[in-house]
Amino acid sequence: MGSDVIVVIVVATALAFDFTNGFHDTANVVATSISTRAMPPRIAVGYAAILNFVGAFVSLEVAATVANDVVDPASIGLLSIFAGLVGAIAWNLMTWYFGLPSSSSHALIGGIVGAVLVADGPGAIxxxxxxxGKVMIPALVAPVLAFAVAGLAILLIYRAVGRMRPTRATRGFRFGQVISGGLLALAHGTNDAQKTMGVITLALVANGTIASSDFHVPDWVVITSATAISVGTYVGGWRIIKTMGSRIHKMDAAQGFAAxxxxxxxxxxxSHVGFPLSTTQTISGAVIGSGAAKRLSAVRWGVAGNIVVAWILTLPASAAIGAITYVITxxxxxxxxxxxxxxxxILGGAGLLFVRRAQEAARTAAAET
Amino acid sequence: MIAIIDTGDLLEVVWTSILAGVGVTVIYGLALLGLDRAIEFGRAGRGLEAAAYGALGVICSAGVLASLVFAIFVMVDK
Structure with missing residues (x-):
């Protein structure tokens, strides 16, 4: 009975993380489309929410990878999973509060690793x-690669369309952003919703609800995870959208499309070769690359530096919170x-952060009018 | 390090990312250029140039569409 209550709490916490993942990572998909006016804000997040939902049903391979490749599934317990999820949620909320794009995937992996390290020792990791091999090296390669590819792409695009009428070029690239944004949303749903599915399934295995010899993701887990990430996406993390869309650099439609x-x-x-990587880090690298290639001084390097610091801190910080949460629990x-x-x-803390942020937003709005 | 990560896979990610990322975005730019020039030359009564640029626009648009279908296939096939 006691473990059934814990598994219900773990599932609810995992869905809460999934919600913050959609909420936090909406910026990856829609920020550039909103800032270049390719789509109105509400339509952009609604479009991303629908494609995130669809993407969650596309494949279940990532769910199995998360459950098997980072920690030893045979030794993990329900309390470790719970503490890891709390570490990830807490880090996502903190970075949202400060408007920093950071990786929800790394927060989840860091949180789980921190909790398992304290609970079962290094042998279980x-x-x-x-x-x-699957987290750190791809985390270093992906943003640098995205930076270089976006930089090269925008230089060649400017050469190709330089003789076009600016209004037509802008209209064309805005349309292109609708397509590329949709592809990103689909990829995000495929990757990130499944990470939550993997964690919930891991909890069900740890509880004995699913036999470890019969590892499969139940339909209700797929549907609830897809719903949580798409609702989170629709609610949208507007502060991070602002950072990604206009605070790094003021981008035009061609740069948005290239990014x-x-x-x-x-x-x-x-994904094709099986490297699980952070969509946030990749898109941030591409956004910075598309700005730097046009003009180095166009990029606000202070904002870019803050993003890099958040990247570096995500794994150790969420691991530390996961470990502390396990000890308290x-x-x-x-x-x-x-x-x-x-x-x-954590509910009380989250409520406090939302209230403080709402009060600050109200004060800013009052000062502007 | 080689045992930890497959360098062949890593190199594949690098070259396919460059090819797809730079290739598709530039092809899309060329599609826009082709269609734009085709309209301009068509209005100026220069049929040959309009047809050539129109063909460029259509071929590049088809290339972008094919890349999109391939990208969805990669996601589903994963």
Whole structure:
């Protein structure tokens, strides 16, 4: 009975993480489309929400990878999964509060690794083949590659369309952004919703609801995960959208198209060979590359530097929060009391952050009028 | 390091990303250029140039469409 209560709390926490993932990562897909006026904001996030939902049903391979390649699934317990999810949610909320695009995927992996490290020791973590080979190295390569590809693409695009009438070129690239943004949203749904599906399935295996010899993702897990990420996407993290869309540099429609197209190419090429990577880091690299190639001084390097700091901090910070959460949860024993107390605290903290942010937004709006 | 990550896969990611990212965005730019020039030359009564640029626009548009279908195939096939 006690473990059933815990598994319900873990599933609810995983869906809450999925919601923050959609909420936080909406910026990847729609920021450039909104800033270049390729689509009105509400339509852009609605479009991304629908394609995120569809993308979640496309494939289930990533769900299995998350459940098997980073930590040893045989040794992981429900409390470790819960603590890892809390670490990821807390980091996502903090970076949202400061308007920093950071990786939800790395936050999830970091949180789980931190909690498992404290709970089961380093032997339960696949450091070389999992963390280094599948997380760290792709995390270094993908943004640099996206930066270079977007930079090269925008230089060649400017040469190709330089003699066109600007209004026609802008209209054409805005249309292109609708397509490339849709592709990004689909790729995001395929990758990120499945990470949550993998974690929920891992919890069901740990609880004995699913036999480890019969690893499969139940239909209700697919449907609820797809719904949570698409609702989160629709609600939208407007602060991060602002950072990605206009604070890094003021982009035109051709740059927006180059950034989205290059980002989608890197994500799909990496997915094809099985590297799970962060869509946030990739698109951020592409956005910075499309600005730097036009003019180095066009990029606000201070904002870009903050994003890089958030990239570097995501894994260790979410791991630290995951580890601390596990210690706090475990202090209440192995029953449901710990998860209930921690869930209440994280809900209270999230509510406080939302209220503070709403008050600041209201003050800013009042000052502007 | 080689045992940790497959360098062949890594190189494949690099070259396919450059080919797809730069290739498709530039082909889309050429499609816009072709269609734009075709309209301009058509209005000026220069049929040959209009047809040539129109063909460029149509071929490049077909290339972009094919890339989009391939990208969806890659996602589904993963």
């Amino acid at each position: 696949f450091f070389d083949s999992g963390i280094l 989205q197209g290059s980002g989608a190419a890197v994500i799909l090429a990496s 475990r202090a209440f024993g192995t029953g449901a009391a710990g998860p209930i107390v921690v869930s209440t605290l």
